[in-house]
Structure formats: C-alpha cells, structure tokens
Amino acid sequence: MAVVAQLIINGLIAGSIYALVAAGFSLIFSTNKFMHFAHGSSVVIAGYLLFTFFSLWHIPFYLSCLLTVVLTGVLGVVLHRFVYLPLEKKNASTVVLLIASIGLLMLFQNLLQIIFSASVKTIGYVQVAQGVSLFGASITPLQIAIILLSFFLLILLYWFMKYTALGRNMRAIADNKELAEIIGIDHIKVASLSFFIGSALAGIAGILIGLEQNVYPTMGTMLIVKGFTGAVIGGIDFVPGSILGSYLLGLIENIGIWFIPSGYKDALSFALLFIFLLFRPQGLFGINKGVRK
Amino acid sequence: MIMLEITNLHAGYAGLEVLRGIDISISPNEIVALIGPNGAGKSTVIKSIFNISDVTSGSIVYKGEEITDLHTHELIDFGISYVNQGRVIFSNLTVRENLEIGAELIRDRHVVEKNLSHVFRKFPVLKRKAGQLAYALSGGERQQLALGRALMQNPSLLLLDEPSLGLSPKLQKELFETISQLREDGLSILIVEQNAKKAIQIADKTYLLEDGKIALSGGKDIIKHEKIKNVYLGGRY
Ligand SMILES: Nc1ncnc2c1ncn2[C@@H]1O[C@H](COP(=O)(O)OP(=O)(O)O)[C@@H](O)[C@H]1O
Ligand SMILES: [Mg+2]
Numbered sequence: 001m002a003v004v005a006q007l008i009i010n011g012l013i014a015g016s017i018y019a020l021v022a023a024g025f026s027l028i029f030s031t032n033k034f035m036h037f038a039h040g041s042s043v044v045i046a047g048y049l050l051f052t053f054f055s056l057w058h059i060p061f062y063l064s065c066l067l068t069v070v071l072t073g074v075l076g077v078v079l080h081r082f083v084y085l086p087l088e089k090k091n092a093s094t095v096v097l098l099i100a101s102i103g104l105l106m107l108f109q110n111l112l113q114i115i116f117s118a119s120v121k122t123i124g125y126v127q128v129a130q131g132v133s134l135f136g137a138s139i140t141p142l143q144i145a146i147i148l149l150s151f152f153l154l155i156l157l158y159w160f161m162k163y164t165a166l167g168r169n170m171r172a173i174a175d176n177k178e179l180a181e182i183i184g185i186d187h188i189k190v191a192s193l194s195f196f197i198g199s200a201l202a203g204i205a206g207i208l209i210g211l212e213q214n215v216y217p218t219m220g221t222m223l224i225v226k227g228f229t230g231a232v233i234g235g236i237d238f239v240p241g242s243i244l245g246s247y248l249l250g251l252i253e254n255i256g257i258w259f260i261p262s263g264y265k266d267a268l269s270f271a272l273l274f275i276f277l278l279f280r281p282q283g284l285f286g287i288n289k290g291v292r293k
Numbered sequence: 294m295i296m297l298e299i300t301n302l303h304a305g306y307a308g309l310e311v312l313r314g315i316d317i318s319i320s321p322n323e324i325v326a327l328i329g330p331n332g333a334g335k336s337t338v339i340k341s342i343f344n345i346s347d348v349t350s351g352s353i354v355y356k357g358e359e360i361t362d363l364h365t366h367e368l369i370d371f372g373i374s375y376v377n378q379g380r381v382i383f384s385n386l387t388v389r390e391n392l393e394i395g396a397e398l399i400r401d402r403h404v405v406e407k408n409l410s411h412v413f414r415k416f417p418v419l420k421r422k423a424g425q426l427a428y429a430l431s432g433g434e435r436q437q438l439a440l441g442r443a444l445m446q447n448p449s450l451l452l453l454d455e456p457s458l459g460l461s462p463k464l465q466k467e468l469f470e471t472i473s474q475l476r477e478d479g480l481s482i483l484i485v486e487q488n489a490k491k492a493i494q495i496a497d498k499t500y501l502l503e504d505g506k507i508a509l510s511g512g513k514d515i516i517k518h519e520k521i522k523n524v525y526l527g528g529r530y
Binding site: 169174175179180185232 | 334343345365369381384385393394397398
C-alpha cells in the first residue's frame with residue numbers, strides 16, 4: 001500500500017511539473033498554431049537564471065525567483081517578436097516555424113553548455129530534507145510545495161482564461177484568428193501576451209525542478225518532450241486538456257515502473273506519445289473542428 | 294450627404310486584380326445591395342472597405358474621410374462593422390462572450406451593457422442561450438449571433454456578406470425583415486447577396502457586379518431589366 005501511495009505521489013510531483021510546461025506550450029500553440037519547442041529552453045534558462053541570481057550573485061531567494069520568472073516571460077516575447085513574427089511575415093509555413101523552434105532549443109542548449117559547462121549545477125536553496133510521511137509514503141516539504149503551487153497556478157490560469165477579457169480574447173484567437181481580427185482584436189498583442197504567460201509558467205517549472213533536482217543544459221529538451229506528450233495526451237490546443245494529460249502522464253510513468261523496470265520510464269512516455277499521435281491526435285479532451293469531443 | 298463613396302476602386306490579392314475600377318455610393322439610412330455571380334468580386338468589395346484585400350488605386354471615403362489605409366480598429370471606431378461570409382462565430386466561446394467580444398473596443402462598461410440588452414431584445418433566443426457554447430446554435434441562430442456581434446459595435450454602416458446563404462426560406466424571410474428593421478433603426482447597410490430577388494426588394498439601390506466591374510445599377514425597378522430577369526432571377530447560384 002505504501003508503495004502505491006509513493007508511486008502516486010511521485011506521479012503527482014512529475015505531473016505538476018509537466019503540467020506547468022504543457023499549459024504554457026498549449027497556450028502558445030492555441031493562439032499561434034505552431035509548436036514552440038523552444039519552450040523547453042524557457043524551462044532550462046529559468047533554472048540557470050535562478051542559479052546565477054541566487055547561487056552566484058547571492059540575490060535574495062524570492063527576488064531571484066521573481067526576476068527569473070519575469071525574464072523568462074520576456075524571453076518568450078522576444079522570441080515571438082524577433083524570430084517567429086518575422087518568419088510569419090514572410091509567410092513561413094508552420095513546418096518552418098517548427099524547425100526554427102527546434103533550432104532555438106538546440107542553440108540555447110549549446111549556449112548554456114558553453115557558458116556554464118555541461119556539468120550539473122546545484123542551486124542549494126533547499127537543504128536535503130527529511131520527508132514527511134503521508135499514507136505511508138514519504139514526501140519532502142519542497143515536493144508538497146511543488147504540487148500545491150502548480151495546482152494553484154493552473155487554477156489561476158484557468159480563471160484568467162475563463163473570466164478575464166484578455167483570456168477570452170486568447171480563446172477567441174485560438175478559435176478563429178480571422179474573425180478575431182475583423183472585430184478589432186490585435187492578434188499580435190494577444191499572441192505576445194500568451195508567449196509571456198506561457199514562458200513565465202515554464203520559468204516557474206524550471207525553478208521548481210531546479211530546486212528539486214539540479215540544473216543541467218539538456219534538461220529543457222527532456223522537459224519539453226514530456227510537456228509535449230502531456231499536451232498531446234490531453235489535447236494540444238486545449239489548455240485544461242493538456243494540463244490533465246500531463247498529470248495523467250506523470251501518474252502513468254510512475255505507476256508504470258511498478259510493472260516495468262524504471263529505466264524504461266521515458267520509453268513508456270514515448271510509446272504513449274506515438275499511440276496518441278497515431279490514433280487520437282486531438283487528444284482525450286481536444287477540440288476537433290469546433291466540437292469538444 | 295453621402296455615407297460611403299467608393300470611386301474607381303482597383304483591388305485584389307497580392308498581384309491578382311479582382312476589382313477593375315468600380316464606383317459605389319451609399320447614403321445614410323440606405324440599404325445598398327451588391328449582387329452578381331460567384332467569383333465576381335463581391336466579397337472583395339467589402340474586404341476592400343475593411344482594408345483586408347489590397348487596394349491598388351481609387352478611393353474609399355466614409356463621412357468625408359479617406360479610409361483606404363485605416364486599421365480595423367479605427368474602422369470600427371468610425372462606425373463600420375463587418376459580418377463576413379459563412380455565419381462565422383467563435384464556436385468555443387459562449388453566446389454572451391461572442392457578443393461581448395464584439396464590443397471589445399468599447400471601454401465604457403455601461404455602453405456595452407446597453408448594447409447587450411439591445412441585442413438581446415432584438416434576438417431573444419440569444420438571451421435564452423447566452424450561457425451556452427456557440428457551436429450548439431442552429432444556422433439561423435448563428436446568423437443572429439453574427440449580426441448581434443456586429444451590432445455590439447454601435448455601427449452606422451453595416452457590411453453584410455451573403456447573410457442568407459444556406460438558410461431555409463423561412464429563416465431567410467426573417468433575416469431580411471431583421472435587416473429592413475435595422476435600417477429603420479437608422480443604420481446604413483451594404484449587403485452582398487446571392488438571393489438577387491430578395492436583395493433587390495429590400496434595397497434602395499442595387500449594383501450588379503460582373504467580372505470585377507459594375508455591369509448595372511439602379512433602384513427597385515432594376516428587377517425589370519432584361520439582364521436581371523434572364524440571368525439572375527432564373528434561379529440562384
Ligand atoms: N484571399 C484571396 N487570395 C487570392 N484570391 C482571392 C482571395 N479571395 C478571393 N480571391 C479571388 O478573387 C476573386 C473574387 O472573389 P470574391 O470577391 O470572393 O468573389 P464573390 O464574393 O463575388 O464570390 C475570385 O476569383 C477569387 O478566387
Ligand atoms: Mg463572396
């Protein structure tokens with residue numbers, strides 16, 4: 001029983017991080033209709049920003065976090081304005097944008113390797129803590145914080161999307177960009193805003209994972225694959241769907257290692273990714289031709 | 294006074310010239326119909342007014358001001374609203390959200406509320422279904438929602454692109470009544486229609502567009518014209 005509880009808790013922790021990444025990825029996808037794989041860079045760069053601000057420059061922890069989140073959001077806007085928009089203005093296809101985004105992901109990964117070396121960096125704000133016991137499973141205070149904070153942020157995002165005019169405009173652009181334009185919504189402004197919010201969420205994921213594990217240059221690539229898989233499972237252009245899909249992925253991965261060796265954890269999520277792409281590309285809760293299936 | 298004056302308009306899409314020198318004028322409180330075969334360029338006329346297609350030469354003057362290069366939000370602020378072809382609505386937004394977003398550019402909450410209750414009075418079914426997602430609406434209700442959304446912008450000039458397309462005869466009749474009613478309310482309307490007979494009946498002035506040029510124009514008696522009789526009233530296309 002304790003083992004099952006432990007696996008579920010581990011699944012929730014992983015799912016929380018994936019969900020933060022996937023929510024931003026989906027938000028950006030829904031308003032821009034291309035896959036921003038460099039979203040993974042936002043996660044890893046946030047980890048390194050926090051490492052720089054807090055561990056190297058000794059800026060107070062919460063201020064370091066705030067700076068990190070804001071800068072990561074700004075990074076997303078910069079990529080939108082200076083990479084994707086110019087490409088879109090030249091009528092680049094979504095494939096070109098996709099390739100550009102993968103190029104950015106590689107570029108940032110290499111830049112981080114050059115600046116910080118390939119070795120693992122420890123932020124060291126949270127001392128290795130004794131886990132508390134929950135249903136026989138052990139969970140550290142940081143892990144509890146990860147689960148609660150993600151949950152809170154995702155609810156906040158949901159509220160924002162559903163009940164504010166800006167969120168409504170984002171949903172409108174996701175639904176029908178042309179119509180949004182002829183009623184006077186500035187789609188570039190809205191798209192930039194979704195890059196800011198999405199990237200900031202990725203930044204928070206980067207901070208949390210940086211605190212929980214460590215920071216290393218390839219971590220962004222690893223996480224965007226997971227976030228993408230979660231989004232595909234839930235429905236890539238439907239933010240709540242991709243959030244649920246990510247929690248599901250976290251749980252499946254971690255409960256899966258009850259049955260298969262833990263080394264196959266990543267293979268399991270890849271298998272899921274392919275199954276969904278092949279048989280249910282709109283995801284479990286995705287929007288298909290205007291109808292939420 | 295003239296509300297909208299289009300003079301010698303040449304327009305199209307990225308090098309493709311669709312409109313080859315057309316003149317159209319709309320007076321205040323007037324319904325003007327634009328009819329013609331598929332591909333003649335009717336939608337392009339409306340898109341040119343709304344600065345969506347490329348205008349290569351000619352002028353479009355609204356209430357005395359040249360509007361050829363204005364942005365969408367400026368046109369809406371000026372009182373021009375556009376309902377595009379196909380009863381396009383945001384299917385994943387609620388009916389109420391579809392209407393509220395129409396008033397996106399209006400900052401004054403009270404004006405938005407006032408417009409909303411005006412639209413709800415005009416289209417009671419939208420009020421009943423306000424909280425539902427719009428994809429569940431029927432064809433007729435969608436058209437009402439698309440019209441309602443445009444009305445949320447407080448327009449003085451309404452551009453309607455084939456509003457009756459695909460509606461049953463009964464719903465078409467209701468729609469044309471609604472449009473006539475909007476004129477009574479004080480709006481000017483430019484309506485593109487494939488239902489030539491209906492359009493001519495409700496319009497004060499009709500233009501026949503063929504192959505990017507105005508082939509014919511006139512009042513209600515245009516219906517007696519040989520060309521209209523033979524080609525356009527034989528059926529619909
Ligand atoms: N976005 C576009 N890009 C290129 N050509 C277009 C576009 N929209 C319409 N056309 C072309 O312009 C011509 C006129 O189209 P349109 O104004 O839609 O005609 P109508 O509304 O009278 O049926 C057609 O030949 C059509 O193929
Ligand atoms: Mg047309």
